[in-house]
Amino acid sequence: MAILYITLIILLGVGCIYFYNQLRKKQKRYSDELIKAQTEAAVSIAAKEEVYESEKKQVILQQEEYYNELIKKINQQHQLEIIKSNKYIKSLEQFSRNRGEVLTHKILTALKANLILQGKIKEDEMIILGNIFVPYTFNDEVRTRQIDHLILMTTGIYVIETKYWRGKILYGLTTEKAKDFAFLLTSLFPNIQKDQEQTLVFVKNQNNDAEESKLEMKALTYDNPGQQVTRTAIALKNYLEKHNKKYNFVTSILYFGYPSDEENNVTDYSSKSNPKCFSNKENLCAYFEKQINERKSKYTSRDLTEIKKVIEDINYFI
Numbered sequence: 001m002a003i004l005y006i007t008l009i010i011l012l013g014v015g016c017i018y019f020y021n022q023l024r025k026k027q028k029r030y031s032d033e034l035i036k037a038q039t040e041a042a043v044s045i046a047a048k049e050e051v052y053e054s055e056k057k058q059v060i061l062q063q064e065e066y067y068n069e070l071i072k073k074i075n076q077q078h079q080l081e082i083i084k085s086n087k088y089i090k091s092l093e094q095f096s097r098n099r100g101e102v103l104t105h106k107i108l109t110a111l112k113a114n115l116i117l118q119g120k121i122k123e124d125e126m127i128i129l130g131n132i133f134v135p136y137t138f139n140d141e142v143r144t145r146q147i148d149h150l151i152l153m154t155t156g157i158y159v160i161e162t163k164y165w166r167g168k169i170l171y172g173l174t175t176e177k178a179k180d181f182a183f184l185l186t187s188l189f190p191n192i193q194k195d196q197e198q199t200l201v202f203v204k205n206q207n208n209d210a211e212e213s214k215l216e217m218k219a220l221t222y223d224n225p226g227q228q229v230t231r232t233a234i235a236l237k238n239y240l241e242k243h244n245k246k247y248n249f250v251t252s253i254l255y256f257g258y259p260s261d262e263e264n265n266v267t268d269y270s271s272k273s274n275p276k277c278f279s280n281k282e283n284l285c286a287y288f289e290k291q292i293n294e295r296k297s298k299y300t301s302r303d304l305t306e307i308k309k310v311i312e313d314i315n316y317f318i
């Protein structure tokens with residue numbers, strides 16, 4: 001009987017050990033499968049994250065390209081608007097020129113057409129530019145000077161300042177030449193030097209009041225027109241020489257364009273050869289015809305085209 005019990009106990013122990021081993025194997029198998037599943041899941045997640053990052057970068061690149069293209073189009077549109085605005089402003093400037101400048105421009109264009117008709121010049125051997133600006137530096141500050149008319153010819157470069165002034169104009173007057181009437185100059189210009197030239201304009205003024213009619217004469221003065229156009233020509237010469245040293249022949253011309261009669265005329269007292277001064281269109285045109293007939297060519301048609309481009313380029317930005 002004891003042997004039976006011992007046998008049962010041994011069998012029970014072996015069974016427990018067997019079931020225990022089976023349980024451990026199952027647990028290990030479950031653990032291995034869990035680790036494998038976790039590893040596969042981690043690999044899958046990493047792969048998906050990689051795909052996600054790649055797709056995200058692609059989307060970002062596409063967005064960047066889109067916005068860069070959008071910005072480029074906006075900038076292009078903005079530049080077009082600026083160009084349109086500049087052209088509009090320049091057209092307003094052209095229409096805002098005073099009557100004297102418009103009349104002078106017509107005289108110059110008619111002169112060019114006549115010279116071409118006579119066979120003295122070709123179309124590209126006389127270029128007329130109006131109401132343009134040239135930069136210059138004063139006390140380290142960039143400023144601009146306005147040119148009423150710029151004439152580019154093979155014989156030289158000509159700057160014309162038009163004054164459409166009424167009255168009796170005394171141009172280039174000095175205290176010495178004014179003699180007994182020097183007090184007029186010293187009254188208007190207290191610090192005037194003996195040989196310093198100034199310009200006076202006398203305009204008759206009818207003044208009717210209740211008692212009687214009075215005849216009045218007004219004495220006017222402006223910035224020295226000769227000095228003004230000479231400085232403008234120098235500024236242009238200095239600017240053009242920066243582009244090409246041979247563009248150094250600039251002539252200044254002062255043109256009083258108001259029609260002459262008994263009350264409106266010009267007396268030239270100036271002893272200076274520069275600027276050239278003219279008070280009627282016949283003399284102005286004759287001067288340019290003489291330049292063509294007597295002066296040697298300094299520039300070619302290609303030079304004139306290049307000078308024109310230099311002028312137009314800087315005026316685009318001013």
